[in-house]
Amino acid sequence: MADQIRVLVVDDIPETRDHLTKLLGFESDIDVIGSAASGREAIQMAGKLHPDVVLMDINMPDMDGITATEQLSTTAPGSAVVMMSVQGEADYLRRSMLAGAREFLVKPFSSDELTASIRQVSLREREKQSRIRAGAPVTPSASATGDGDGGQIVAVFSPKGGVGRTTVAVNLAVAVAKELGKRVVVMDGSFQFGDVGVLLNLNPKSNSIADLIPVLEAGEIDSIDTFVVDHSSGIRVLLAPPSPEMAEMITPAAVKQVLEILRRSHDLVVVDCTAFFNDTTLAILDAADVILTMLSLEITSIKNIRLFLEVAEQLGYESGKVRLVLNRADSTLGIRVADVEHSIGRKVDETIVSDGRSVVYALNRGIPFFVSNREAQVSQDILRLARSVVGERAGAAAGADSRKSAQKKSLFAWR
Ligand SMILES: Nc1ncnc2c1ncn2[C@@H]1O[C@H](COP(=O)(O)OP(=O)(O)OP(=O)(O)O)[C@@H](O)[C@H]1O
Ligand SMILES: [Mg+2]
Incomplete structure (x- = not known):
C-alpha cells in the first residue's frame, strides 16, 4: 500500500x-x-x-x-x-x-x-x-505553527548554559501577561535542575510536572489547574520536578502531551529549556512554534549557535521558526554584533541590553525585573521581544514590518 x-x-x-x-x-x-x-x-x-x-x-x-x-x-x-x-x-x-x-x-x-x-x-x-x-517553501505543519486549537508555544533555548534563558523566559512571560493581557504559562523544561521557581520565589514543595505525568498517563486528568502554580505577577508556572532523579520519568511523548494540554488553556506557553540537547529538549523544540535561541557575545556561544543552526536545518525547521536573541548585547567584550552575524551567516533578530543591577536585584528578591524595574531599558527590550513574538501571530505581515524597524533601531542604539 x-x-x-x-x-x-x-x-x-x-x-x-x-x-x-x-x-x-x-x-x-x-x-x-x-x-x-x-x-x-x-x-x-x-x-x-x-x-x-x-x-x-x-x-x-x-x-x-x-x-x-x-x-x-x-x-x-x-x-x-x-x-x-x-x-x-x-x-x-x-x-x-x-x-x-x-x-x-x-x-x-x-x-x-x-x-x-x-x-x-x-x-x-x-x-x-x-x-x-x-515548489513551495518549506514551512512547518499547521500543528507546529499553532494554527490549530489553542495558544502559541515559545521555547527559550540555547546550546550553551548561562546565557540568560531562564531570565528571559520568565520576564517575557510576565510582559505578555501584564502588558498584552494574555493567559500565559511558563513550563520549566529544565527537568533536572530547573530554576524558574527560584527566580519567582515559589514554594519548592508546590506541585510540579512530576505530579502531573502519572495522572496524565492514567488518563485521569480533568484540569491542569491543580498542577500549575499561580504567581503574583499574573503568570502561571508548571515547575520542574523537586529532585533531579525524577526527571527520568519525563519522556518525549509525555512532554508533547503536557505541552498540548497547556496550549489548549493558554494563549502563550513559554518553555525554559536546558542547554543539554537531549530527546526531551528535542520534543519541546519540535512542538514549539518559535524557538527563541539565546546567544551572548562570547566565542563559545557563537560557535554553538552555528552548530545549532545546522541541526535546526537538518530537522526541517523553517528559518522563521528559529529566532536569534542576543542577550547582554551591549557588553564590551571585544566582539561586535556585526562579527557575530558574519560568523553565523545570519542576522540577529532581537537584542536585550545588559543590566546587572536590575537583573540581580530582582533575582535576589525573587521578583521578575519586569515587575520591579518596569522602566529600565532591559524591561523595554523584553516588551519589544514580547510584542514581536505575540504580535507576529496576530498579524504576520504587519508584525514583520514593525519588527524590522524595531530591530534596526535597537541595533543602531548600541553599535
Ligand atoms: N540582560 C542581562 N543583564 C545582566 N545580567 C543578566 C542578563 N541576563 C541574564 N543575566 C544574568 O546572567 C546569569 C545567567 O542567567 P540565567 O540563569 O537566566 O541563564 P540560563 O541560560 O538560564 O542559565 P542556566 O544554564 O544556569 O540555566 C544570571 O546571573 C542572570 O542574572
Ligand atoms: Mg536556566
Whole structure:
C-alpha cells in the first residue's frame, strides 16, 4: 500500500534486529522491508530498497551509524534516519543530527516511542517531499505553527548554559501577561535542575510536572489547574520536578502531551529549556512554534549557535521558526554584533541590553525585573521581544514590518 511506512532496520546484534522487526510487525502501517548488520550493508540495501525510514544503531563495527547516515544523505536522500544509541550524550545527538539523522532514540525505549518516532519522521519527510514537488517553501505543519486549537508555544533555548534563558523566559512571560493581557504559562523544561521557581520565589514543595505525568498517563486528568502554580505577577508556572532523579520519568511523548494540554488553556506557553540537547529538549523544540535561541557575545556561544543552526536545518525547521536573541548585547567584550552575524551567516533578530543591577536585584528578591524595574531599558527590550513574538501571530505581515524597524533601531542604539 502506498501509505505504508517502509523501514530498514540496521543493528549489528542479530537479537536486536529480530526484536525490532517483531515489534514493528505489530503495526499495521509499518513494514520492515529488510535488515542490515552494518553501516556498509545499510548503504547497499538502502540504495536498492529505498526505505522511507532507516532505523540505525550508532555503535557498529565496520562502519558506525553516524558515518553511514552521512553517506545515506547523498546516496539515499529520500530515506530519513532514526538513530538509536545507548549513549544519551549531547555530543552523540549533535553529531547524529549534523550527519543528517532526523530523530534520536536512547535505548532502552518503549515500543510506543519507537513507532511514534518512525511515524513522525516519515510524516515530516513526506510533507517535505510534497512541498518540494509543489515548489513551495518549506514551512512547518499547521500543528507546529499553532494554527490549530489553542495558544502559541515559545521555547527559550540555547546550546550553551548561562546565557540568560531562564531570565528571559520568565520576564517575557510576565510582559505578555501584564502588558498584552494574555493567559500565559511558563513550563520549566529544565527537568533536572530547573530554576524558574527560584527566580519567582515559589514554594519548592508546590506541585510540579512530576505530579502531573502519572495522572496524565492514567488518563485521569480533568484540569491542569491543580498542577500549575499561580504567581503574583499574573503568570502561571508548571515547575520542574523537586529532585533531579525524577526527571527520568519525563519522556518525549509525555512532554508533547503536557505541552498540548497547556496550549489548549493558554494563549502563550513559554518553555525554559536546558542547554543539554537531549530527546526531551528535542520534543519541546519540535512542538514549539518559535524557538527563541539565546546567544551572548562570547566565542563559545557563537560557535554553538552555528552548530545549532545546522541541526535546526537538518530537522526541517523553517528559518522563521528559529529566532536569534542576543542577550547582554551591549557588553564590551571585544566582539561586535556585526562579527557575530558574519560568523553565523545570519542576522540577529532581537537584542536585550545588559543590566546587572536590575537583573540581580530582582533575582535576589525573587521578583521578575519586569515587575520591579518596569522602566529600565532591559524591561523595554523584553516588551519589544514580547510584542514581536505575540504580535507576529496576530498579524504576520504587519508584525514583520514593525519588527524590522524595531530591530534596526535597537541595533543602531548600541553599535
Ligand atoms: N540582560 C542581562 N543583564 C545582566 N545580567 C543578566 C542578563 N541576563 C541574564 N543575566 C544574568 O546572567 C546569569 C545567567 O542567567 P540565567 O540563569 O537566566 O541563564 P540560563 O541560560 O538560564 O542559565 P542556566 O544554564 O544556569 O540555566 C544570571 O546571573 C542572570 O542574572
Ligand atoms: Mg536556566
